[in-house]
Amino acid sequence: DQQVKQNSPSLSVQEGRISILNCDYTNSMFDYFLWYKKYPAEGPTFLISISSIKDKNEDGRFTVFLNKSAKHLSLHIVPSQPGDSAVYFCAAKERSYNTDKLIFGTGTRLQVFP
Amino acid sequence: DAMVIQNPRYQVTQFGKPVTLSCSQTLNHNVMYWYQQKSSQAPKLLFHYYDKDFNNEADTPDNFQSRRPNTSFCFLDIRSPGLGDAAMYLCATSVGQGYEKLFFGSGTQLSVL
Numbered sequence: 191d192q193q194v195k196q197n198s199p200s201l202s203v204q205e206g207r208i209s210i211l212n213c214d215y216t217n218s219m220f221d222y223f224l225w226y227k228k229y230p231a232e233g234p235t236f237l238i239s240i241s242s243i244k245d246k247n248e249d250g251r252f253t254v255f256l257n258k259s260a261k262h263l264s265l266h267i268v269p270s271q272p273g274d275s276a277v278y279f280c281a282a283k284e285r286s287y288n289t290d291k292l293i294f295g296t297g298t299r300l301q302v303f304p
Numbered sequence: 305d306a307m308v309i310q311n312p313r314y315q316v317t318q319f320g321k322p323v324t325l326s327c328s329q330t331l332n333h334n335v336m337y338w339y340q341q342k343s344s345q346a347p348k349l350l351f352h353y354y355d356k357d358f359n360n361e362a363d364t365p366d367n368f369q370s371r372r373p374n375t376s377f378c379f380l381d382i383r384s385p386g387l388g389d390a391a392m393y394l395c396a397t398s399v400g401q402g403y404e405k406l407f408f409g410s411g412t413q414l415s416v417l
Contacts, residue, residue, distance in 0.1 A: 194346070222403055233308070233394055233408030234347075241403070279347070289335055289354060290398040290406060294346040 193217045194282050196295035203302050209267040211298050213280030216261065220282040224292065225254060225265050228277045237278070238265070270302045307331050310395050310409035317385050318417050325380040325412045327395030333407070334400035336378040338370060341392045341411075353378060354400055382414075390416045 195214045203209045213223075221242040226234035240247040240254045240263065247254050253266045267274055277299045281292040309328045317323040327336065335354050339347040351360045353372045367389070369381040382389055392413050396406040 192346070199344070224405060226408075231313075231410065233310075233396075233410045235408070236405040239405065286402050289352060289359070289400055290402065290404045291337060291349055291352055292406060293349075294339075296344065296346045 191216075192296075193220075194280055194293050194295040196280055196298050198298050199296070200299040200301070203270045203300065205272055205302055205304050206269045209265075209270045209274065209300055209302065211265040211267075211278050211280075211300065213263045213265075213295055214261060215263075215282050217282070217284070217293075218261070219284045220293075221285050222283050223254070223256060223263050224281045224283075225252075226279040226281060226294075228279065228297070234279055267300075270300075272302050272304065275300055275302050308395060308397055308407050308409035310393075310412050312412060313410065314413050314415070316415045316417060317382075319387065320384050323382050323385055323414070325382075325393050325395075325414070327378045327380070327409055328376050329378075329397045329407075330376070331397055331407060332375060333397035334375075335398045336372060337396040337398070337406065338368075338378070338380050339394040339396065341394060342390075347394055350380070385414070385416045387416050390414055 224239040225237040228234040256263045277297045279297045280295040337352040338350045341347040350364045371379045392411045394411045395409045398404045
């Protein structure tokens with residue numbers, strides 16, 4: 191049973207426009223959420239995170255929004271650039287004092303075209 | 305410089321022939337993880353070490369074992385690989401304080417013939 195769901199396998203956006211990637215979760219014990227970006231033949235790299243006590247976190251062109259009541263988060267990239275083309279994974283974790291193990295979604299492949 | 309290094313990048317083994325994947329880190333992190341990712345699926349946690357304490361996920365098959373001889377190295381042993389074990393295997397590390405990001409290696413793509 192998938193606890194973290196990314197229902198859109200792919201997204202295509204024009205350069206300069208906004209990219210919105212969505213993620214839903216089912217486990218109400220999750221209290222920390224992360225987005226990872228993965229290029230082909232590379233491991234995932236950390237992009238941005240948000241704690242459940244917040245509803246928004248911003249880092250440059252990247253903003254993550256969290257709606258706890260809907261168990262939904264989204265990643266906004268604006269403006270989108272061709273170098274943003276990659277697979278984006280949403281990940282979540284439960285509170286733990288000594289591990290950071292993550293539950294991942296299946297990923298959304300973003301393509302930014304000129 | 306690479307901080308989490310996985311070798312080899314590509315590994316081919318035969319059905320039933322034991323195989324070992326390796327991971328090393330230069331971050332001196334307490335926790336090391338092994339994830340399995342099959343095509344178009346989410347990375348799935350197999351197990352993790354907090355220092356020398358081994359933590360197996362409930363649904364990880366017995367066919368998968370791990371060793372962590374020291375802080376820097378961690379190995380994934382597949383005792384009798386089946387065709388269904390063909391996947392990307394990702395090693396990751398973290399500080400282990402509960403709200404830290406994971407650092408991933410580039411992965412080892414395992415093929416089983």
